[in-house]
Amino acid sequence: MSMGLGRRMSALGLDLWLVLSLGRMALGARDHFVRDVGILLLVAVAVVGVVTAVIVSAARCRRYDIHRHGLVLRGRRGEQVAVMLWASVDPGRIILSTPSRRVRAWTPRGLLDWATRPTIVLINGWVRGPNDLSQGRRHRYDTGTYDYPFGWWQLGVTDPVHLLTAIESAMIADGHAARGLTAAALSQSYSAGPATLAAARELERASADSVIGIAQQ
Structure with a gap:
């Protein structure tokens, strides 16, 4: 599997997970709503951090x-x-x-x-x-x-x-x-x-x- 296809599959998987999570939040019990929002925020912060680290690493890897x-x-x-x-x-x-x-x-x-x-x-x-x-x-x-x-x-x-x-x-x-x-x-x-x-x-x-x-x- 090429790196480009791998990245696209990873992005698709993340998108599907976010959609399913939002659907669960909308249809789930009210007492779980705050917890689910917190989990989504933590995941979003983690993803942004990883992407930032990858971009910075790629930018600095040339010597x-x-x-x-x-x-x-x-x-x-x-x-x-x-x-x-x-x-x-x-x-x-x-x-x-x-x-x-x-x-x-x-x-x-x-x-x-x-x-x-x-x-x-x-x-x-x-x-x-x-x-x-x-x-x-x-x-x-x-x-x-x-x-x-x-x-x-x-x-x-x-x-x-x-x-x-x-x-x-x-x-x-x-x-x-x-x-x-x-x-x-x-x-x-x-x-x-x-x-x-x-x-x-x-x-x-x-x-x-x-x-x-x-x-x-």
């Missing part, structure tokens, strides 16, 4: 390993899915996308998504892998524009300062002019949605574009 010459992006099982080389990263083309405070959908999934949505660090770099094939699409931010050799990597993190500081240190150690990268990226923070999209499109890099870099004072 980014910082190495001497680049960053390795890993999947949910720890497998390597893409490599972002420091040599291809423009320190001046890194922005932050902060979660919107507005709820997109007033549904259980919509509310949970709003509550667990992380800050996204967007880094412009080379997105081609071996044989010039596109790599790591699940880690990419799509601007809807022409597919240049350069694109936006999106990294969801709970502590963007820690990640940016580590990247800055690694790039400097690898011989790249990245001093001030963290402060520059933090100064380019945009709300998720149209503001982030507009900023990413403005900083889009074509193959012939030069490096913006960090202005040294």
Whole structure:
């Protein structure tokens, strides 16, 4: 049985149980009504807690390993899915996308998504892998524009300062002019949605574009 079918069967079973419980409450004795309401509330709280834990766990299970010459992006099982080389990263083309405070959908999934949505660090770099094939699409931010050799990597993190500081240190150690990268990226923070999209499109890099870099004072 596939995971998708299993989830659907579990949801169907829960729905049937809720319907039967509500019917029993409506037809049952009055002195059992309060008890049944309490049980339903406890079950609802438990289900919301489990779903929240699953979503948070899934959101945090991807790992980014910082190495001497680049960053390795890993999947949910720890497998390597893409490599972002420091040599291809423009320190001046890194922005932050902060979660919107507005709820997109007033549904259980919509509310949970709003509550667990992380800050996204967007880094412009080379997105081609071996044989010039596109790599790591699940880690990419799509601007809807022409597919240049350069694109936006999106990294969801709970502590963007820690990640940016580590990247800055690694790039400097690898011989790249990245001093001030963290402060520059933090100064380019945009709300998720149209503001982030507009900023990413403005900083889009074509193959012939030069490096913006960090202005040294």
